[in-house]
Amino acid sequence: MIPGEVKEFFSSQFGKSLLVKGKPGTGKTTFVFGILDEICSEGNCVYISPRIDKSSGYGKYPWIEGDFNNNEDFLRMLATRIKEIWESSETKPTIVVDSIDSLSIATTRSADWEENKFELERLLFDFSRKVNADLIMITEQTEVNSLDYLVDGVVFLDIVDISDRDIRKIDLLKIRGVELSQSRYPFTLDGGVFTSFEPFKVSYPQQTQIPQPLPDPIESKISTGMPDFDKILDGGYQKGSFNLFEITSGVGDSFYSLLLPTFINHLNMGRGLLSMPTEGTSVETEKRMISSFTGDDRFHGQFMGFEIRDVNGRIPGYIEPFSGNVYKDMDIFHKSKNEMLRQYGSPLLDYIGLDSMEYNYGWENIGSIIGQMASITKTTENVVLAVTKHGQRITESVAHMATTHWKFENVDKTLVMYGVVPRTGVFAVHMEFVSGYPQVSLIPMK
Template sequence: MLALSAVSSHKGSVDHIPITRLDGLAHFLRVKGHTLLIKGEPGCGKTTLALRIMEEFGDGNGIYISSRVSETKLYTQISYADKLLSGGKFVDVRLDTLESIIRRMLELRGDNQDVLVVLDTWDGLAKELDDKTRIKTEKTLIALADGSNARFIFVSEEPTKTTMDYLVDGIVELLRTEESGRIIREIVVHKLRGTPIEQHRYLFSLVGGKFNHVPPYVEPDYAKSKTPKPKKDPDPDTYSYGSILDEVFGGIPKGTTLTIEYQENVPYSAIRLITIPLAINFLNMGRSCLYIPLLGANPKQVVDIFKPHVSTEALTQRLRVASAPRQGNKNDEPFFQIERKPVADSHLDVSRVVEELKSKSKDGKALVVDGISLLENMFSSDIERLVESLADRVIRTQRDGDLTVFMLPSRSRLLSQVLSMTQTHIKLWIKDRSVIMAGEKPITDTYTIWPHDNPILPEYIKIV
């Protein structure tokens, strides 16, 4: 599992993910004489990435050559740059000639130093040259790196391919796009000469002014999970998520319904990173919970996740995990079997279980986590009555000040009806092998979900 070198558990933001985890790049950058081109539109994070590479791979011998911004302005834009570039490591060439710049780089190579040189930006200088002179100059720069201990990083804002693309050993491109009105940042690894690349695209964030790529999602290891302290209600009218989602959404209003919409390729385990901390916190606050897993999920596996984190009394008296008839768990505690019978009768059974759980709750409140796909499959021939039963549950939730969480796929026939009854709407989808989360009601920034070392308290990396 990925080891995060520094994590802010209070704010839920990852402060530092080692770039060595970015597929192939660490091996590539350790090779002396290699050249790397960082491409991207203005403002997409190229300078931030270049400085991050210098920080991790420069070994204290990095040189930043700027043809674009002054030292003062760079330090204003990137807070840690002054410390990183102290001791004469910032070289301002905005008024220098190209010949003098090449002379400087030649001096670095001539000393055979183990140095990492960033030229930001190369195209700012190259645009002043005619095509023939530019090609000759670029070949000269690449030749300076070849056979030396120096590594050169060129920053470019030219979106199209140039001669430099064919000459350098590696190319990464930073992209800034929008999805549903939200910023999405990607790093694309186009080539790393001599280095295999298993994953070419990653999400990344510039939170805190630092480049942090997002590792691909991995299944949480619940054997390493630790029981968190119960989180009290943020205020008398709000329940806690039991996680740092309280700081994203401000908690969940009591007497309301939360819907988690997910695309088909989102792992069930990623959805549970939201619902399980919420349910555990409800139980550890002395309340009750009915958990109806998603279609295809193993109810026993869900119970096994709960076991180490709640008391025996909570597990046997205040928790019920539903199962379908064919799953064979019957009604042994904490299981509750949903029988194949008319929707109205099944709904009454569920309502009786909820009322029983509420009678054992410290404050008479209960959480219902409902994987609607299970019910949608069981009662596919009577969808209209199923919607009526869900609406009745929402009404009961509002009346009693409880909390209901619906989980359903984006393709569900019930999605529009369920969302019309929902006060909080969270959407999950997959991009570049990472799980993305965003609030639709209320609208929030975009985050990626990462199990980290404790899946009961997952991390949320903000994409900014």
């Protein structure tokens, strides 16, 4: 999937010219074939690449083959092919040059290829205008030159670092005639296909369904409710584990999308769930997000939420009020947990918003409590999912206790996650509701 702005750019009835720039290995050729998959369905393209063997995986599009002794010979061959396209189709042709640098070398066969390159660019640009063809030129020359000003569009592909992990980005430097909703997109070449990522968003369906729960893949683990995450974890969350999710600045509450399928699956497996929500999220909000996919009866029976409340007000049965005194509240929590264990047994799931705990009780008062919770959990079959937010003082000390440690970041409006422990690559988080319930995919950003 290429960015929508690039699709719109080539939807014009008039030929457009696009310069694709980037260092070797950044994905330029794969990106261009992503474009051709969108606009060349009728075989109306011509692919020219002196540096790539036609027998490679790129050979499904029509090529120009031959011995290019000079620019004129090459243009005559190109003109013949473009004439054939116009005679057999009403769709404007697309010319791809991969790369303009290697084509210049092929047409000069001398050390003067850089001087010839300027002339070849001008000839190609003028030719594509006259025959009303789209022109896509790839170059590994990353500096700005006269061609950048001549063409209608310029995109730049790059590989950047995020916590010592590579991530690919495409910059839409110039897309003439198209309004940019955003100018930079992360993308992946996973599976040999260019896939850019749209901004992360969650849109709940009007008609919801209760999904069939995913069974635990192996006896020693519980399913996350997401096949992709189960695979990354070699079967799911380890029973007796303390799992830390660190949320960086700019992520907001979108991280909850990775936890929601776990909550739903756990309840639909007939198990108990206890929740101390993060700051900015109430137990009632959690009920609205979860109960549509479990049913109210199951939610009310197997879920218990905790938050500081005025005991004189009306309190739903699925909320246990906290007082604001950390020791009294932890006593309330453990009593409720023991009752939940008595009713539903292990494994029990605890969801702990460490940001709300630090805010309500002070970080100096919760360190030993969280340490004790992590230690006790590891002697049971229960599972803890703990969330820390950007800037929390408790994060570093909790990280040392965690069985697994995951980090969420916002990369150009795309929600991504990666494992600190275990160390993993970066994954883009995608959520959809096509079946009436949340389904999360974790797409490797390769």
